[in-house]
Amino acid sequence: MHAGNKARASMLQLHGTARFVSDVHLREERGDIADRFVQFLNDTARKNIAALFILGDLFEYWIGDDDLGHPFNARISSALRTTVDQGTQLFFIAGNRDFLIGDAFAAASGLQRLPDPAIVDAENTPILLLHGDTLCTDDRPYQQFRTMVRATQWQNDFLARPLSDRRAEVETLRRRSAEAMRDKTAAIMDTNPLAVQEAFTGSACRHLIHGHTHRPGQHTLTLPDGSTATRWVLSDWDTDRGDALEVDASGIRRIDLPG
Numbered sequence: 001m002h003a004g005n006k007a008r009a010s011m012l013q014l015h016g017t018a019r020f021v022s023d024v025h026l027r028e029e030r031g032d033i034a035d036r037f038v039q040f041l042n043d044t045a046r047k048n049i050a051a052l053f054i055l056g057d058l059f060e061y062w063i064g065d066d067d068l069g070h071p072f073n074a075r076i077s078s079a080l081r082t083t084v085d086q087g088t089q090l091f092f093i094a095g096n097r098d099f100l101i102g103d104a105f106a107a108a109s110g111l112q113r114l115p116d117p118a119i120v121d122a123e124n125t126p127i128l129l130l131h132g133d134t135l136c137t138d139d140r141p142y143q144q145f146r147t148m149v150r151a152t153q154w155q156n157d158f159l160a161r162p163l164s165d166r167r168a169e170v171e172t173l174r175r176r177s178a179e180a181m182r183d184k185t186a187a188i189m190d191t192n193p194l195a196v197q198e199a200f201t202g203s204a205c206r207h208l209i210h211g212h213t214h215r216p217g218q219h220t221l222t223l224p225d226g227s228t229a230t231r232w233v234l235s236d237w238d239t240d241r242g243d244a245l246e247v248d249a250s251g252i253r254r255i256d257l258p259g
Helices: 003-007 031-046 071-085 103-109 140-149 152-159 163-182 193-203
Strands: 010-014 018-021 051-054 089-093 112-114 118-122 125-129 207-210 217-222 228-233 244-248 251-255
Touching: 031 071, 071 089, 071 103, 089 118, 125 193, 125 251, 140 152, 152 163, 193 207, 193 217, 228 251
Parallel strands: 010 118, 018 051, 051 089, 089 112, 125 207, 207 228
Antiparallel strands: 018 244, 118 125, 217 228, 244 251
C-alpha cells in the first residue's frame, strides 16, 4: 500500500448514525451466522441507522453473480434489499473472499460498492475505510496471490468456467489457504506498522476502520507529524464474537449485537 493510493481514496459525505461490520463469512453450512446477520440487519433498519458499511468478506466465498439464484445467496440478497428499502443506505468494500461480487448482486441487494480504500466523512469526522488485507504487507505470498486474483484477465477466465468447476476450485483454495496459515507466524498475518502509518499519512484521516485480521481492537498511534490516530479493527463473526462499530456525532464506539 502506498500513500498515494490514499490521496485518491473516494470521499463520501454521511449524516446520521452509521454502522460498520466486516468478515461475516456467510455460508450455507453456518445457518446460525446467517440468522444472526439477518437479525442484525433488522435491528439496523428498526433503529433508523442511516448507513451500514460492510468492509469485505460478507461471504465465505463468492464465485460469481450468476450464483445469485442459489437459495442461500438469494436469502441474503433479499435481506439486504429489505434493509435498504426501509431507509438504510448500504455500502460495500470487497474483501479477499468476495471480490467477485458484481453489478448484478449490487443491483439485487441495493448495495453501493466502494473502492478500497474509501473515506467517509461521518458527521465531520473523516474516517478511512479498508478491508484490511492491503495492510498485511509482510505476508508476501498472500499479496502475490491477491495481485493475481484481482487482475481482470484472471477474473474473466475464472467466471467463464462452469459454476461447479468454480465451486470446486474455491474449496481447493480454501483448503490450501488453511494449510498455509498454519505455517505462518501471527506477526506476518497482521498489519504492517509502516503500511498503517502510510495509510493515515496519505489520507489525512485520523481514524481508520478495517477488518480482515480477525483481531478486534482499538489501537492508538502517533504519526510522524506528532498527531494521534486511532485504528479500529472489526472482528470476524465465525467464533460467535461478531461485533460492529457505530459512528455518530458523539464519536466512534463498539456496540453489542443482537444475540
